[in-house]
Amino acid sequence: MPPAFLIRPIDPSDDATMTTIIRTVMPEFGADGPGFAIHDAEVDTMYEAYAQPRHNYFVVERAGVLMGGGGIAPLEGGDVDICELRKMYFLPAARGIGAGAAMMQRCLDAAREHGFRRCYLETLTGMDAAQTLYKRSGFTALGNAMGGTGHDGCDRYFIRDL
Numbered sequence: 714m715p716p717a718f719l720i721r722p723i724d725p726s727d728d729a730t731m732t733t734i735i736r737t738v739m740p741e742f743g744a745d746g747p748g749f750a751i752h753d754a755e756v757d758t759m760y761e762a763y764a765q766p767r768h769n770y771f772v773v774e775r776a777g778v779l780m781g782g783g784g785i786a787p788l789e790g791g792d793v794d795i796c797e798l799r800k801m802y803f804l805p806a807a808r809g810i811g812a813g814a815a816m817m818q819r820c821l822d823a824a825r826e827h828g829f830r831r832c833y834l835e836t837l838t839g840m841d842a843a844q845t846l847y848k849r850s851g852f853t854a855l856g857n858a859m860g861g862t863g864h865d866g867c868d869r870y871f872i873r874d875l
Contacts, residue, residue: 789861
């Protein structure tokens with residue numbers, strides 16, 4: 714039996730679909746106003762944005778259909794040894810099948826390969842399933858934001874040692 718999903722590096726042809734996924738999923742959780750990643754310039758050009766040193770973005774496919782993605786990059790305005798888990802969003806059909814845990818592992822492995830020592834992330838109250846995944850993956854809550862992401866709409870912050 715083939716695997717339920719495939720995780721692979723993003724291709725240029727994935728940009729439009731990932732833009733649609735991000736702009737569909739974020740409003741589902743009320744993350745569509747000012748101060749959220751939905752407004753980041755990279756949302757329209759994910760392949761190009763993550764084709765830089767110490768950046769990776771991966772997509773998840775199910776039956777040949779793109780269902781979500783997640784990536785890592787240096788934490789803007791942060792220490793050189795800290796990366797940020799970025800733009801990890803999945804359509805409902807990709808939730809509950811283990812894709813989130815597999816994507817998390819893929820991203821953390823990439824972070825280690827790039828020499829990062831810690832991984833930071835920002836999220837929002839109400840994204841409860843995501844926060845459960847973060848905690849299961851070894852992240853601990855922080856009391857305040859790190860770096861200069863510009864995502865002041867977020868109100869939950871996590872970090873983990875790699």
